[in-house]
Amino acid sequence: MPGMTRFLVVLDVDSTLIEDEVIELLAEEAGSLEEVERITFQAMNGELDFEESLRARVATLRGLSTDIFDKVRSRVTVTRGVPELIAGVRSAGGRVGVVSGGFHEVLDPIAKELGLDYWRANRLAVDGGVLTGEVDGPVIDAEAKASTLREWADDASIPLRSAVAVGDGANDLTMMAIAGLAVGFDAKAPVRDVAGVLIDERDLSQVLPLLGLRG
Numbered sequence: 001m002p003g004m005t006r007f008l009v010v011l012d013v014d015s016t017l018i019e020d021e022v023i024e025l026l027a028e029e030a031g032s033l034e035e036v037e038r039i040t041f042q043a044m045n046g047e048l049d050f051e052e053s054l055r056a057r058v059a060t061l062r063g064l065s066t067d068i069f070d071k072v073r074s075r076v077t078v079t080r081g082v083p084e085l086i087a088g089v090r091s092a093g094g095r096v097g098v099v100s101g102g103f104h105e106v107l108d109p110i111a112k113e114l115g116l117d118y119w120r121a122n123r124l125a126v127d128g129g130v131l132t133g134e135v136d137g138p139v140i141d142a143e144a145k146a147s148t149l150r151e152w153a154d155d156a157s158i159p160l161r162s163a164v165a166v167g168d169g170a171n172d173l174t175m176m177a178i179a180g181l182a183v184g185f186d187a188k189a190p191v192r193d194v195a196g197v198l199i200d201e202r203d204l205s206q207v208l209p210l211l212g213l214r215g
Helices: 022-030 033-044 050-059 068-075 082-091 104-114 142-156 170-178 204-210
Strands: 008-011 095-103 118-122 124-127 130-135 163-167 181-185 197-199
Touching (some): 022 068, 022 095, 033 170, 095 104, 095 142, 104 118, 163 170, 181 204, 197 204
Parallel strands (some): 163 181
Protein backbone atom coordinates (compact mmCIF):
# COMPACT_ATOMS: atom_id res chain seq x y z
CA MET A 1 0.00 0.00 0.00
CA PRO A 2 1.38 3.45 -0.92
CA GLY A 3 2.82 5.33 2.04
CA MET A 4 2.70 2.32 4.38
CA THR A 5 5.84 1.67 6.40
CA ARG A 6 7.66 -1.51 5.41
CA PHE A 7 9.13 -3.34 8.36
CA LEU A 8 11.95 -5.84 8.72
CA VAL A 9 11.23 -8.10 11.68
CA VAL A 10 14.18 -10.19 12.88
CA LEU A 11 13.56 -12.78 15.56
CA ASP A 12 15.73 -14.93 17.75
CA VAL A 13 14.90 -18.64 17.33
CA ASP A 14 15.30 -20.70 20.51
CA SER A 15 12.59 -19.82 23.04
CA THR A 16 11.32 -17.11 20.66
CA LEU A 17 10.40 -18.40 17.18
CA ILE A 18 10.15 -21.84 18.75
CA GLU A 19 9.27 -22.98 22.25
CA ASP A 20 12.38 -25.09 22.57
CA GLU A 21 16.15 -24.77 23.10
CA VAL A 22 17.50 -27.00 20.33
CA ILE A 23 20.88 -27.43 22.01
CA GLU A 24 19.04 -28.90 25.01
CA LEU A 25 17.06 -31.32 22.83
CA LEU A 26 20.33 -32.48 21.30
CA ALA A 27 21.98 -32.68 24.72
CA GLU A 28 19.14 -34.83 26.00
CA GLU A 29 20.01 -37.35 23.30
CA ALA A 30 23.70 -37.10 24.21
CA GLY A 31 23.10 -37.55 27.94
CA SER A 32 24.50 -34.10 28.77
CA LEU A 33 21.24 -32.20 29.37
CA GLU A 34 21.92 -31.13 32.96
CA GLU A 35 25.29 -29.63 32.10
CA VAL A 36 23.97 -27.90 28.98
CA GLU A 37 20.95 -26.44 30.79
CA ARG A 38 23.25 -24.89 33.37
CA ILE A 39 25.51 -23.33 30.73
CA THR A 40 22.52 -22.09 28.68
CA PHE A 41 21.01 -20.38 31.73
CA GLN A 42 24.27 -18.59 32.46
CA ALA A 43 24.73 -17.50 28.83
CA MET A 44 21.18 -16.18 28.35
CA ASN A 45 21.45 -14.15 31.55
CA GLY A 46 24.70 -12.59 30.43
CA GLU A 47 26.89 -14.44 32.92
CA LEU A 48 29.00 -16.20 30.26
CA ASP A 49 30.39 -15.14 26.89
CA PHE A 50 28.03 -16.61 24.29
CA GLU A 51 30.67 -18.06 21.97
CA GLU A 52 32.49 -19.70 24.86
CA SER A 53 29.24 -21.12 26.18
CA LEU A 54 28.15 -22.43 22.78
CA ARG A 55 31.43 -24.21 22.14
CA ALA A 56 31.26 -25.77 25.61
CA ARG A 57 27.72 -27.03 25.00
CA VAL A 58 28.45 -28.32 21.50
CA ALA A 59 31.46 -30.23 22.84
CA THR A 60 29.06 -32.39 24.85
CA LEU A 61 27.39 -33.56 21.61
CA ARG A 62 30.49 -35.30 20.28
CA GLY A 63 29.70 -38.73 18.94
CA LEU A 64 26.02 -38.16 18.15
CA SER A 65 24.90 -39.48 14.77
CA THR A 66 23.51 -36.93 12.31
CA ASP A 67 20.39 -39.13 12.22
CA ILE A 68 19.43 -37.33 15.42
CA PHE A 69 18.46 -34.15 13.56
CA ASP A 70 15.21 -35.61 12.20
CA LYS A 71 14.22 -36.80 15.68
CA VAL A 72 14.96 -33.42 17.24
CA ARG A 73 13.12 -31.50 14.50
CA SER A 74 10.02 -33.60 15.17
CA ARG A 75 10.03 -32.39 18.78
CA VAL A 76 10.24 -28.68 17.97
CA THR A 77 7.11 -26.57 18.54
CA VAL A 78 6.69 -23.28 16.67
CA THR A 79 5.53 -20.52 19.01
CA ARG A 80 1.90 -19.42 18.81
CA GLY A 81 1.26 -16.51 16.48
CA VAL A 82 4.29 -17.00 14.20
CA PRO A 83 2.32 -17.66 10.97
CA GLU A 84 0.11 -14.65 11.70
CA LEU A 85 3.12 -12.42 12.34
CA ILE A 86 4.80 -13.46 9.11
CA ALA A 87 1.62 -13.03 7.06
CA GLY A 88 0.89 -9.62 8.58
CA VAL A 89 4.38 -8.21 7.99
CA ARG A 90 4.65 -9.56 4.47
CA SER A 91 1.15 -8.38 3.48
CA ALA A 92 2.39 -4.86 4.23
CA GLY A 93 5.42 -5.35 1.99
CA GLY A 94 7.85 -6.14 4.82
CA ARG A 95 10.16 -9.04 5.44
CA VAL A 96 10.76 -11.48 8.27
CA GLY A 97 14.00 -13.20 9.19
CA VAL A 98 15.43 -15.19 12.06
CA VAL A 99 19.01 -15.28 13.30
CA SER A 100 20.00 -17.98 15.72
CA GLY A 101 22.73 -19.12 18.02
CA GLY A 102 21.24 -22.54 17.25
CA PHE A 103 21.80 -24.73 14.21
CA HIS A 104 20.97 -24.77 10.49
CA GLU A 105 20.55 -28.53 10.62
CA VAL A 106 17.33 -28.12 12.61
CA LEU A 107 16.29 -24.61 11.52
CA ASP A 108 16.39 -24.97 7.72
CA PRO A 109 13.25 -27.08 7.20
CA ILE A 110 11.32 -25.03 9.78
CA ALA A 111 12.26 -21.76 8.07
CA LYS A 112 11.30 -23.09 4.65
CA GLU A 113 7.95 -24.37 5.92
CA LEU A 114 7.15 -21.03 7.54
CA GLY A 115 8.14 -19.13 4.40
CA LEU A 116 10.69 -16.88 6.07
CA ASP A 117 12.56 -14.38 3.91
CA TYR A 118 15.88 -14.84 5.69
CA TRP A 119 17.48 -17.14 8.22
CA ARG A 120 20.96 -17.70 9.60
CA ALA A 121 22.38 -20.00 12.27
CA ASN A 122 25.44 -22.00 13.28
CA ARG A 123 26.50 -25.27 11.70
CA LEU A 124 27.72 -28.35 13.51
CA ALA A 125 30.93 -30.00 12.32
CA VAL A 126 30.47 -33.57 11.10
CA ASP A 127 32.94 -36.32 10.29
CA GLY A 128 31.71 -39.63 8.88
CA GLY A 129 28.09 -38.97 9.81
CA VAL A 130 28.97 -38.20 13.44
CA LEU A 131 29.14 -34.87 15.26
CA THR A 132 32.70 -33.89 16.18
CA GLY A 133 31.70 -31.67 19.09
CA GLU A 134 32.78 -28.53 17.25
CA VAL A 135 31.09 -25.66 15.40
CA ASP A 136 31.72 -25.49 11.64
CA GLY A 137 32.59 -21.88 10.82
CA PRO A 138 32.20 -18.62 12.76
CA VAL A 139 29.82 -18.62 15.73
CA ILE A 140 26.63 -16.58 15.43
CA ASP A 141 27.04 -14.46 18.55
CA ALA A 142 25.60 -11.08 19.58
CA GLU A 143 27.75 -9.11 17.13
CA ALA A 144 26.90 -11.49 14.29
CA LYS A 145 23.19 -11.09 15.02
CA ALA A 146 23.51 -7.31 14.77
CA SER A 147 25.53 -7.40 11.54
CA THR A 148 23.00 -9.84 10.09
CA LEU A 149 20.12 -7.47 10.87
CA ARG A 150 22.03 -4.65 9.13
CA GLU A 151 22.74 -6.87 6.11
CA TRP A 152 19.11 -7.89 5.71
CA ALA A 153 17.84 -4.33 6.18
CA ASP A 154 20.17 -3.21 3.40
CA ASP A 155 19.11 -6.10 1.18
CA ALA A 156 15.43 -5.23 1.69
CA SER A 157 16.01 -1.46 1.36
CA ILE A 158 14.39 -0.99 4.76
CA PRO A 159 15.94 1.63 7.11
CA LEU A 160 17.09 0.49 10.55
CA ARG A 161 14.44 2.72 12.13
CA SER A 162 11.88 0.35 10.56
CA ALA A 163 13.70 -2.76 11.79
CA VAL A 164 12.25 -4.69 14.70
CA ALA A 165 14.39 -7.04 16.79
CA VAL A 166 12.58 -9.66 18.86
CA GLY A 167 14.47 -11.75 21.38
CA ASP A 168 14.74 -13.03 24.93
CA GLY A 169 18.39 -13.40 25.92
CA ALA A 170 21.63 -11.47 26.40
CA ASN A 171 22.95 -12.42 22.95
CA ASP A 172 20.02 -10.50 21.39
CA LEU A 173 20.95 -7.18 23.01
CA THR A 174 23.34 -5.94 20.32
CA MET A 175 20.84 -6.34 17.48
CA MET A 176 18.15 -4.81 19.70
CA ALA A 177 20.36 -1.77 20.23
CA ILE A 178 20.48 -0.93 16.50
CA ALA A 179 16.83 -1.71 15.65
CA GLY A 180 14.13 0.93 15.60
CA LEU A 181 12.09 -1.19 18.00
CA ALA A 182 13.40 -3.77 20.47
CA VAL A 183 10.83 -6.30 21.67
CA GLY A 184 11.60 -8.49 24.66
CA PHE A 185 9.65 -11.73 24.27
CA ASP A 186 9.14 -13.60 27.55
CA ALA A 187 12.56 -12.13 28.20
CA LYS A 188 15.37 -12.80 30.66
CA ALA A 189 16.50 -10.05 33.02
CA PRO A 190 19.15 -8.38 30.81
CA VAL A 191 16.62 -7.91 27.99
CA ARG A 192 13.81 -6.76 30.28
CA ASP A 193 16.00 -3.88 31.39
CA VAL A 194 16.52 -2.43 27.91
CA ALA A 195 13.72 -3.57 25.58
CA GLY A 196 11.40 -0.89 24.26
CA VAL A 197 8.41 -3.21 24.65
CA LEU A 198 7.91 -6.41 26.63
CA ILE A 199 5.57 -9.21 25.53
CA ASP A 200 5.11 -11.77 28.28
CA GLU A 201 2.31 -13.84 26.73
CA ARG A 202 3.83 -16.39 24.39
CA ASP A 203 2.00 -15.21 21.27
CA LEU A 204 4.15 -13.55 18.60
CA SER A 205 1.15 -12.16 16.73
CA GLN A 206 1.17 -9.52 19.48
CA VAL A 207 4.05 -7.85 17.63
CA LEU A 208 1.66 -6.84 14.83
CA PRO A 209 -0.32 -4.15 16.70
CA LEU A 210 2.97 -2.59 17.81
CA LEU A 211 3.59 -1.93 14.11
CA GLY A 212 0.07 -0.80 13.34
CA LEU A 213 -0.54 -4.02 11.43
CA ARG A 214 -3.14 -6.76 11.59
CA GLY A 215 -2.69 -10.48 11.11
